[in-house]
Amino acid sequence: MKHxxxxxxxEARELLDSGDVSSVALxxxxxxxxxxxxxxxxxxxxxxxxxxxxxAKRSDERRxxxxxxxxxxxxxxxxxxxxxxxxxxCSAGSKILENYVGVNDATVIAKLKAQGAVxxxxxxxxxxxxGSSTENSAYGPTKHPRDPERVPGGSSGGSAVAVAxxxxxxxxxxxxxxxxxxxxxxxxxxxxxPTYGRVSRSGLIAMASSLDQIGxxxxxxDDTARLFEAIQGKDPLDQTTADVEPFRSQDIRLSGRQxxxxxxxxxxxxxxxxxxxxxxxxxxxxxxxxxKSLGAEIVDVxxxxxxxxxxxxxxxxxxEVSANLARFDGMRYGLRDSGGTxxxxxxxxxxxxxxxxxxxxxxxxxxxLSHGYYDAYYRQAKRVQTLIQNAYAAAFEHVDTLxxxxxxxxxxxxxxxxxxxxxxxxxxxxxxxxxxxxxxAVSVPVGDAAGFPVGMHLTGRAFxxxxxxxVARAYEVAVGIKQVNK
Amino acid sequence: xxxTREDVSALAHLARIGLxxxxxxxxxxxxxxxxxxxxxxxxxxxxxxxxxxxxxxAAASFREDAVIACDEVGRQTILSNFPARQDDLLKVPxxxxxxxx
Numbered sequence: 035m036k037h038x039x040x041x042x043x044x045e046a047r048e049l050l051d052s053g054d055v056s057s058v059a060l061x062x063x064x065x066x067x068x069x070x071x072x073x074x075x076x077x078x079x080x081x082x083x084x085x086x087x088x089x090a091k092r093s094d095e096r097r098x099x100x101x102x103x104x105x106x107x108x109x110x111x112x113x114x115x116x117x118x119x120x121x122x123x124c125s126a127g128s129k130i131l132e133n134y135v136g137v138n139d140a141t142v143i144a145k146l147k148a149q150g151a152v153x154x155x156x157x158x159x160x161x162x163x164x165g166s167s168t169e170n171s172a173y174g175p176t177k178h179p180r181d182p183e184r185v186p187g188g189s190s191g192g193s194a195v196a197v198a199x200x201x202x203x204x205x206x207x208x209x210x211x212x213x214x215x216x217x218x219x220x221x222x223x224x225x226x227x228p229t230y231g232r233v234s235r236s237g238l239i240a241m242a243s244s245l246d247q248i249g250x251x252x253x254x255x256d257d258t259a260r261l262f263e264a265i266q267g268k269d270p271l272d273q274t275t276a277d278v279e280p281f282r283s284q285d286i287r288l289s290g291r292q293x294x295x296x297x298x299x300x301x302x303x304x305x306x307x308x309x310x311x312x313x314x315x316x317x318x319x320x321x322x323x324x325x326k327s328l329g330a331e332i333v334d335v336x337x338x339x340x341x342x343x344x345x346x347x348x349x350x351x352x353x354e355v356s357a358n359l360a361r362f363d364g365m366r367y368g369l370r371d372s373g374g375t376x377x378x379x380x381x382x383x384x385x386x387x388x389x390x391x392x393x394x395x396x397x398x399x400x401x402x403l404s405h406g407y408y409d410a411y412y413r414q415a416k417r418v419q420t421l422i423q424n425a426y427a428a429a430f431e432h433v434d435t436l437x438x439x440x441x442x443x444x445x446x447x448x449x450x451x452x453x454x455x456x457x458x459x460x461x462x463x464x465x466x467x468x469x470x471x472x473x474x475a476v477s478v479p480v481g482d483a484a485g486f487p488v489g490m491h492l493t494g495r496a497f498x499x500x501x502x503x504x505v506a507r508a509y510e511v512a513v514g515i516k517q518v519n520k
Numbered sequence: 521x522x523x524t525r526e527d528v529s530a531l532a533h534l535a536r537i538g539l540x541x542x543x544x545x546x547x548x549x550x551x552x553x554x555x556x557x558x559x560x561x562x563x564x565x566x567x568x569x570x571x572x573x574x575x576x577x578a579a580a581s582f583r584e585d586a587v588i589a590c591d592e593v594g595r596q597t598i599l600s601n602f603p604a605r606q607d608d609l610l611k612v613p614x615x616x617x618x619x620x621x
Contacts, residue, residue, distance in 0.1 A: 121593065137594050137598055339564070345560050366610060370604065384536050394554075397537070400534050414564075417569045417570070456554060
C-alpha cells in the first residue's frame, strides 16, 4: 500500500470520490513529507501550511455535501515561485522580489482554484527561471532527491523535486528553453511543455515572452494530461492564447489502445550525434526499442538547422529578458536600494537585486539589441528561427513524433558547471528546439543510469498534444510506472 | 566582434546595473564566451529567408479596451508592495536636481 503522498492524481481522485480518503489526510501526508525532507532538499521557498489545511478542510466539507467543484477538488499541488497567487509572496527566486506579494491570481492558479485544488506552497527555482540546475536561486540551491551533492536540474528544480520526493501529488512549472523537461528528466518524473498558445501566462513572471509556457510536472502521463487539461484555454488576459479545440485527457485514457501501430517515430540525426553520455544513449535507445515493440515504425529523419536552435535561443531569449526585466527598477515594487540620485538608485537596486546569471543575460540582450548589432544578432536569429520552424514542419510531414534524450547527461554535481555558463547552457541542447519552434514536448523517465534517472524527450505537432501524450502513455504502460516513484 | 571593457561598462550603464570593476571584468569574459558561441549563426545562409513571424496565434484577437477594476484587497496589496510610501502615495526619488533658489 502506498503512502497517501505517493499517490498519483488519478489514484487520489478515485479515493477522494469514493470517500475512502479525505483531502485533509492527503494534504497532511504531503506536509509531513515536506517537513521530513525539505530541510535537506530545499524544494520549497515557502509552505502554506495553515492555508493548505484550511483549503483541504473546505474541500472535504464541500464534497461531503455532494458539491465537488472539479477534477482537482482536494488535490494538493505545488506551484513554482513565478506564478502569482493572490495575497501570497512570489519572488521568482530573486532578491529583487523578496517581499513582493501577488496582487491577483495567475490564470492557471485561478483555474485550479475554481476546481478546488489545494496549494501546498511555492517551489524553488533559478532566479527568473534562468538556469538549468536551480543553483541560481537567490535563496540557495535545491538538492537532488537521491544525492544532496547533485543538482535536480532547473529552472523548475523545486517543482521536480517536490514531485519526485512525493511532497505533493503534482506541480506546476514553466518552460522557456527546457525548464520543465530537463529537471523532470534529471529527477525521474514526467514533465510537459504544451504548445505555445495553449496555456495562459497571465500572472506568470515573464522571462522571454515569445517562448515561455506553463506546464505540469507529475508522477505519470495520465496526471500530466489531467493537469494540462485543467490549465489550458484561451484567456483574454494573454493575447497569445489560441482559440483551438480543447485537449481532453479522457481521449488518452479511454483510447483503449496501448499499441502504437501506424505511429511513426522519427530520430533526428542531428540530435543523436556525439553530444550525450553513453549511459544516456543506451537508456533512450532501449526506450525507443520499447516503442518499436509496441508497433511504432522507427525512422531516421533529417532536422536541418536543429543544431542552431541553442544559438538562436541565446540571442532571442536575452533580448526579451533585457526588455522584460526593465520593469524591475526599484520604483513601484520590489527592492529599492536608495542612492543619492534617481540614476544611482536604479544602478544600486538592479545590481543588488539581480544575481549574476540574470545580469549576464540582461547585458547580453542589451548588447544584441543595441545599434549596429541588432541586424547581426536579433534579425539573423529570427531568420534562422524560421529555418528551424520549417525543418520541424517538414519532419512532421513524415513522422508523428520526434524522439531524443531530454538531457545529454544525468544529474551533475552542485558547482560543476556554475562557473562555465556555456556548459550550463548546453544542458538545454535537446529541449530548446521546441521552444524556438513553439511545439509541445514531454520528458518521460526511461530508467536509471548509475543510479540517476534518464529521460526520453518526445516532440509533437502543434496543438496535437493528444498524439504526443498517447505515445508517452503507451511507453509508460508498457514498462510500468513503478520506476517513476522509486 | 570583440568586446572591450568600455563596451561592457556602457552596456551596464544602459541596462542600469551598477557593476564594480571586478564584476565588469568577469562579465566581459563571460559575454565573450557566449557571443563566441552564438556567432555560429553568422555562418548560416539566410538569404531570402523571412524573420520568424510571431507565433501563429499571436494577435489573433483583441479584447475590449475596458478598465478591469481591482478589488480593495488587490488595491491594498499594490500599496503594500510600494518600496516607499506616504499614505496611499508612492514615494520616488527626485527626477530633477533641486531647483536653484
